[in-house]
Amino acid sequence: xxxxxxLLTGILFGIVMSKAEIISWYRIYEMFKxxxxxxxxxxxxxxxxxxxxxxxxxxxxxxxxxxxEIVFCHKDRSVxxxxxxxIIFGLGWALAGACPGPMxxxxxxxxxxxxxxIAGALLGTLAYxxxxxxxxx
Amino acid sequence: MEIITQPWExxxxxxxxxxxxxxxxxxxxxxxxxxxxRTMCTIAGGDxxxxxxxxxxxSQRWNLMFVVGxxxxxxxxxxxxxxxxxxxxxxxxxxxxxxxGFENPGSQYLPSEIFGGETLFSLKGFLILLGGGFLxxxxxxxxxxxxxxxxxxxxxxLQIPSLIAVAxxxxxxLVMTYFxxxxxx
Numbered sequence: 001x002x003x004x005x006x007l008l009t010g011i012l013f014g015i016v017m018s019k020a021e022i023i024s025w026y027r028i029y030e031m032f033k034x035x036x037x038x039x040x041x042x043x044x045x046x047x048x049x050x051x052x053x054x055x056x057x058x059x060x061x062x063x064x065x066x067x068x069e070i071v072f073c074h075k076d077r078s079v080x081x082x083x084x085x086x087i088i089f090g091l092g093w094a095l096a097g098a099c100p101g102p103m104x105x106x107x108x109x110x111x112x113x114x115x116x117x118i119a120g121a122l123l124g125t126l127a128y129x130x131x132x133x134x135x136x137x
Numbered sequence: 138m139e140i141i142t143q144p145w146e147x148x149x150x151x152x153x154x155x156x157x158x159x160x161x162x163x164x165x166x167x168x169x170x171x172x173x174x175r176t177m178c179t180i181a182g183g184d185x186x187x188x189x190x191x192x193x194x195x196s197q198r199w200n201l202m203f204v205v206g207x208x209x210x211x212x213x214x215x216x217x218x219x220x221x222x223x224x225x226x227x228x229x230x231x232x233x234x235x236x237x238g239f240e241n242p243g244s245q246y247l248p249s250e251i252f253g254g255e256t257l258f259s260l261k262g263f264l265i266l267l268g269g270g271f272l273x274x275x276x277x278x279x280x281x282x283x284x285x286x287x288x289x290x291x292x293x294x295l296q297i298p299s300l301i302a303v304a305x306x307x308x309x310x311l312v313m314t315y316f317x318x319x320x321x322x
Contacts, residue, residue: 007209009161011207012206014207014208014212018211020150025252036226039147041151042151047293049155050289064164082281082302082305083302083308086276086309089275089305091276095269095313095317099171100273100285101285108208109246116257116266120274122177122178125175126187128275
């Protein structure tokens with residue numbers, strides 16, 4: 001029962017990603033060409049609402065469903081890793097047209113060649129884990 | 138029903154993504170998809186090759202359930218909620234893609250020139266898919282998050298590292314779109 005809520009939230013996520021065409025390679029291409037407001041509207045409105053939600057949670061000290069304090073994942077300060085990692089990610093995002101969420105949604109959607117992209121993403125994650133001690137962070 | 142079956146506008150999708158982020162926070166978790174890739178590497182035995190994969194993956198079971206949900210959501214959308222898969226692209230985008238050699242831009246969600254069976258079983262096509270995925274997986278872990286973890290969760294929490302990462306996403310994306318894609322296709 002505990003995990004059902006995550007399954008249901010995931011289903012909502014998968015439907016939104018599909019119905020708003022966020023899983024479409026074309027929408028990502030169009031975004032990077034600055035030829036449509038669609039993706040900017042989606043990310044922008046999600047962020048603006050997200051900022052409001054986070055502020056309300058922090059100021060009103062909203063508790064989680066289990067009654068605990070809501071903890072935000074804090075990122076360490078650095079520039080190198082975020083910029084270098086971000087650029088590498090962006091190169092892949094514009095090529096494969098899918099970031100990690102849509103990759104999985106596309107499997108359910110029936111585009112099975114995306115499994116090769118997922119295999120690549122797993123290899124990339126593995127490579128990072130192996131090279132991590134040698135990379136500047 | 139037609140409201141649901143037609144493509145959803147940005148002002149519907151954006152707030153719903155914020156809702157997903159809120160629900161996960163309310164459930165005591167953080168919205169971030171790419172950490173599942175790390176979890177999957179650990180399950181596959183990655184902890185034997187790098188310390189990075191030595192962690193209690195069971196603490197991430199909730200996120201794997203979220204992934205299963207995302208797959209089911211895609212299945213439901215494809216089979217019950219999407220009578221037409223045409224993507225209403227900007228005519229300029231269609232012209233640009235035709236110039237690159239794409240035959241029917243926007244006729245379905247993914248171009249057959251990249252994801253079609255014929256491409257998949259050619260060496261170049263296979264390497265594009267594998268390489269694209271590799272860059273996403275490597276970059277997401279190096280940057281400590283992807284579009285969900287940084288662009289949505291991180292910036293919503295006004296974190297500077299996430300802003301830097303998202304700037305990086307765009308630099309990389311623009312370089313690929315304007316410089317590499319015309320060379321590749």
